[in-house]
Amino acid sequence: MTNTADEVKDMYARLGISEKVYRFGREILDSLEPRFAQIDKTAEYNQLKVLGAMQENKVSEACLLGTTGYGYNDLGRETLEAVYASVFHTEDALVRPQITCGTHALALALMSNLRPGDELLSPVGKPYDTLEEVIGIRPSKGSLAEYGVTYRQVDLLADGGFDYEGIQAAIHDKTRLVTIQRSKGYQTRPTLSVARIGELISFIKGIKPDIICMVDNCYGEFVECTEPSEAGADMVVGSLIKNPGGGLAPIGGYIAGKRTCVENAAYRLTSPGLGKEVGASLGILRDFYQGLFLAPTVTASALKGAVFAANIYEKLGFRVVPDSVETRHDIIQAVEFGTPEGVTAFCRGIQAAAPVDGFVTPEPWDMPGYDSPVIMAAGAFVSGSSIELSADGPMKPPYAVYFQGGLTFEHARFGIMKTLQNITDAGIVVL
Numbered sequence: 202m203t204n205t206a207d208e209v210k211d212m213y214a215r216l217g218i219s220e221k222v223y224r225f226g227r228e229i230l231d232s233l234e235p236r237f238a239q240i241d242k243t244a245e246y247n248q249l250k251v252l253g254a255m256q257e258n259k260v261s262e263a264c265l266l267g268t269t270g271y272g273y274n275d276l277g278r279e280t281l282e283a284v285y286a287s288v289f290h291t292e293d294a295l296v297r298p299q300i301t302c303g304t305h306a307l308a309l310a311l312m313s314n315l316r317p318g319d320e321l322l323s324p325v326g327k328p329y330d331t332l333e334e335v336i337g338i339r340p341s342k343g344s345l346a347e348y349g350v351t352y353r354q355v356d357l358l359a360d361g362g363f364d365y366e367g368i369q370a371a372i373h374d375k376t377r378l379v380t381i382q383r384s385k386g387y388q389t390r391p392t393l394s395v396a397r398i399g400e401l402i403s404f405i406k407g408i409k410p411d412i413i414c415m416v417d418n419c420y421g422e423f424v425e426c427t428e429p430s431e432a433g434a435d436m437v438v439g440s441l442i443k444n445p446g447g448g449l450a451p452i453g454g455y456i457a458g459k460r461t462c463v464e465n466a467a468y469r470l471t472s473p474g475l476g477k478e479v480g481a482s483l484g485i486l487r488d489f490y491q492g493l494f495l496a497p498t499v500t501a502s503a504l505k506g507a508v509f510a511a512n513i514y515e516k517l518g519f520r521v522v523p524d525s526v527e528t529r530h531d532i533i534q535a536v537e538f539g540t541p542e543g544v545t546a547f548c549r550g551i552q553a554a555a556p557v558d559g560f561v562t563p564e565p566w567d568m569p570g571y572d573s574p575v576i577m578a579a580g581a582f583v584s585g586s587s588i589e590l591s592a593d594g595p596m597k598p599p600y601a602v603y604f605q606g607g608l609t610f611e612h613a614r615f616g617i618m619k620t621l622q623n624i625t626d627a628g629i630v631v632l
């Protein structure tokens with residue numbers, strides 16, 4: 202008679218996982234069953250939401266084909282945008298391969314909805330690094346600042362709460378658009394839940410109802426049963442090589458929201474007068490549809506990986522953000538190792554678990570835009586995709602790694618066990 206459990210253990214051993222690491226992981230995993238059941242419930246809900254949106258908008262085989270040239274009357278593109286609008290409960294959506302990445306989608310949403318003399322406000326502190334140049338916080342060619350759009354920022358309070366007084370004081374007649382980043386990104390503040398975003402938006406709209414509230418939704422899609430657009434956001438914006446692309450979209454971004462906001466973005470993406478009417482989808486739509494279809498369960502796999510890692514490393518005495526029991530609002534997990542060796546061993550473990558480039562050894566290097574060397578681990582089918590298992594760590598105190606993704610939980614689990622194997626082999630922890 203075969204014993205499947207032993208066979209699986211043997212397979213782990215063949216791939217370099219020791220008995221001790223296997224056991225440690227197994228015990229942690231057993232304790233996480235109720236947690237994982239909750240994640241599965243959310244995935245179930247979101248799977249039905251996506252499926253319902255596809256049926257309601259009559260996705261047909263013809264929608265999976267693409268157009269070339271101008272792309273007039275692109276049935277698949279128009280239907281996909283209607284599906285996104287249904288999923289996010291918005292009036293309209295722009296979902297395009299011509300939106301090259303998350304930063305581009307955010308820049309597009311901002312630049313198309315702001316005019317010279319307007320002011321942009323971030324009530325949740327410093328936005329994602331790449332937006333600093335979009336806004337002009339760091340001077341840059343083509344920034345909003347160059348076009349006469351000013352910027353104001355209100356930081357979160359020390360306890361992570363909103364500085365309501367500060368926000369009220371920062372809003373004046375020129376304040377046109379508020380940008381709210383849902384995910385903590387690479388900061389240590391907590392990620393915002395949809396409920397908290399909703400509270401913030403109703404406070405802001407209570408002061409000035411015509412302010413456009415935009416949410417940077419990167420890494421947050423399908424983590425909860427609702428999206429910020431159901432909590433009052435006028436626009437939600439994100440990247441298709443993160444959650445909503447389900448690992449299949451090879452490029453792209455989306456803006457879902459009020460018809461006027463999406464219209465402005467479309468006129469800016471293509472041209473005044475043309476808007477959403479042009480933009481050939483080429484052969485990419487099938488991956489967009491199928492990726493969106495898989496996104497709820499892929500996001501659940503990534504979340505389980507994050508929870509698994511938090512529990513492993515917290516038990517070993519490291520600070521993890523979010524901690525082992527907190528509810529999740531995005532898929533990013535931070536682990537503070539406190540030493541460069543810890544960061545390096547972790548990232549090399551993730552790399553060694555990759556299906557592509559699993560044989561390469563990542564090294565810290567000086568990357569443009571960073572003030573210290575960064576080590577990155579990624580072996581993805583889609584270059585740079587961070588819904589696939591990936592990690593990076595800046596080589597400076599507190600020597601934390603940020604990791605995310607995993608198209609399947611089985612892969613995320615193996616990757617995390619590989620990190621633990623490396624960390625124990627390096628003598629950083631003893632099991």
Ligand SMILES: *Cc1c(COP(=O)(O)O)cnc(C)c1O
Nearest residue numbers: 302303304329384386417419440
């Ligand atoms: C990833 C990310 C972005 C930028 O997306 P890119 O695709 O890397 O340009 C912006 N904001 C947040 C919170 C992100 O996680």
